[in-house]
Amino acid sequence: MRLELTWPNKDKFLLAPKDEAGKPVWVDPDHPAASEVRLSDFTDAVGEVSADNPHTDNLLFTGDSLDVLRILAEVPEYAREYRGKVKLVYIDPPFNTGQAFDHYDDWMEHSTWLSFMRDRLLLIKELLAADGSVWVHLDDAEQHRMRCLLDEVFGAQNFVASVAWEKDKGRRNDTAVSGSHDHIHIYAADRRRWGQSRNLLPRTKEQEDRYKNPDADARGPWLQGDNGTAKSASASSRWPIELPSGRVVVPPSGRGWAFGPETFARARAEGRVYFGRNGDGMPIIKKYLTEVQGGVVPRTWWSADEVGHNQEAKRDHLRRMFPDRPPFSTPKPERLLERVIQIGSNPGDIVLDCFGGSGTTAAVAHKMGRRWVTSEIAATTVGDYTRPRLELVVNGDEGGGITEAVGWAGGGGFRSVSVALSMYSATPFGVLLAGWATNGRFARAVAGQLGFDWEPDGAFCGTRGRMRLAVFDGVVGSEEVRQTVAALGDKERVTIVAKAVLPGADEALKQLSQGSKIRKAPRDLLSAGAKRARRRTEAAERAVQLLVAEAAVL
Structure with a gap:
């Protein structure tokens, strides 16, 4: 039996959080918007970028987070670089506080917000590397419901x-009650693997100062402590030790030695026991700084003094x-993101933030030598804040935040990417293709939608293994089919997409090239997208059910 968080319209797709009347718009899962992979365009670049593969550059998207995540997960040119390869996702989504800020309206009904987040988390899961993690930043308004949702998508384990x-x-x-903290929920793609790869935090000066070398030990500073005793000890741990001074000591009443006789004898033989300056103090087995792990395990309380x-x-x-x-209204300090990125990634790893805002995550990732992808839905925010800030970082002209702490002086670059409007238009007569979906842009959009x-290349515009893609911005008949098949190479097949298909074209293709197929736009594109979205949801549910079953056995 499995626990599940349910809410109204969970089986629907959230088309829009609010319409003109302020109401959410729900549609069936087979609606075109529920699975559409939108067209994206590189617009320009800042600084140093790749001349060979623009998809590997740092990327600043202008578009809805859901569309951007679909592009990264499903368009082949992007999917090769990001699907299963993102090491760290940090998101600071709408908190759903009911407040209206200058740059966004932070209000949705609970069920609306849950569907909004669920659709994005399912895609984030596909993008995460096997040892990756997602960090979700929220206040008290929805964090308890988010925990349940994250359990459902990623598994409570x-x-x-x-x-x-x-x-x-x-x-x-x-x-x-005066609230003073936010929550950051951390989930891993695989908790065990993430635990093996996550980074420790550097020791603070106060922690380093606990290691001293009062006896000039050649092995270096060692951890200072009160003495070698521990609380709640058994009677067997209260055995006598003769000090170098000749005095015999036992632990005080109620305490025992923090080590056994064999451990003590071995440490004494190795010169690792400290008996005080005069050889008359309670023994301490030294723990050298050079022998301890190279940092400290992160704690769950992050004070403003530490991270801003x-x-x-x-x-x-x-x-x-x-x-x-x-x-x-509520920007996040760079020191906070520095800690998140320090723990969850290494230089060269990919960091993703699909609620980019003013660009803090991308700016910090850039300064720390990570690759990054960020997106922001509001073009005005990108133009006024996100892009100018990242330009300052690239040019070395942004001196705030962690710039001085990490020694950032500029360098690198990024590309700007715009997300197109929907290829589909819902009308009283059914779903039609949008007016811009013509010629090359129509063909590119189809390639992304079908995963080519x-x-x-001549008659073709896309490739998926031995399957070629031919897109007709108009009608296809038997003659067009014959010409297309004639251009195929040995053992190749073709998927033909056209806005209209004449009688006899489908039969001609079956006779000329078994395994090839014709699809009519937009009808058949919609059905293919609906199947893909359904498979994603079902796969996520099966994965969680399997993990729950395995946990029950253990």
Whole structure:
């Protein structure tokens, strides 16, 4: 038996969180928007970018997060670089607080918000590397429901931790209880593998100072402690030890030695026991700095002193970068993202944030030597904040945040990518192709929708193994079929897509090239997309059910 979070319209697709009347718009899963893979275009580049493969560059998308995630997961040119290869996803999605901010309206009904997030998390799961992780940043409004949703998508056994971040050091007096922290839920694609690959945090100066070398030991500083005793010890741990001074000691009442006789004898023979300056102190077995792991295990309480707070990001950073523009209401400090990225990734790894906002995640990832992909739905936000900020980072002209701490002086680059409008238009007469879907752009959109590599070559425009793609911006009949088949290579087959198919064309293709097929746009494109979306949901459900069953056996 499996627990499941349910909500109204869970089996529907959320077309829009709000229409003109402020109501969510729900449609059936076979609606074109529920599975459409939209066309994307590289618009321009900043700094140093690849001359060979633009898909491997740092990418700034302007478009809805759902469309961007679909592009990364399903368009072959992107999927080769990102599907199953993203090491870290950090998202700071709408908190659903009911507030209206300058840059977005943070309100959805609970079921609307859950569907909104579920569709995106399913795609994020496909993009994560086997040792990757997703970090979801929220306040109290929806974080408890998000935990249930993350359990459903990633499996409860892949929950890592919930971090409490002190976002505000002050105190509000106009509320019953003054909230001071946000939640960051961490889930792994595979908790065991992530635990083996995640990074430790550097020791603080205070932690380093606990290691000293009062006896000039050639092996270096060692951990200082009170003495070699421990609480709640058994009677067998209270045995006598003769000190170098000749005095015999036993632990105080209620305590015992923190080591056994054999361990103590071996350490004493190796010169690893400290008896105080005069050889008359309680023994301590030394733990050398050179022998301990190269950092400290992260804790779940992150104070503002350690990683910054909202006002630090708002007052000391964004306002200095953009003094003439209103800052975001709740920006995240770069020190916070530095810690997330430090724990969850390594230089060269891919970091993704599909709710880009002012670009904090991308900026920090860039300064820390990671590859990054970010997206923002509002073109005005991209133009006013995200892109200008990232340009400053690339040019070495952005001196705030972690710039000085990591020694960032500029370099690298990124490409801007725009997401096209829908290829489909819903009308009273059914779903039609949009007016822009003609010629080459129509063919490119079809290639992405059906999972073909875009490779224009004579009669063909795409390739998927031995299957070629031919797209007709109009009618296809028997003669067009014969010409297309004649252009095929040995053992090749073709998928023909046309806006209209004349009688006899399908039969002609069956006779000339078994295994080839004709699809009519938009009808057959919609059915293919619906099947793909259904397989994604069913696969996620099967994976979680399997993991639950395995956990029950264990």
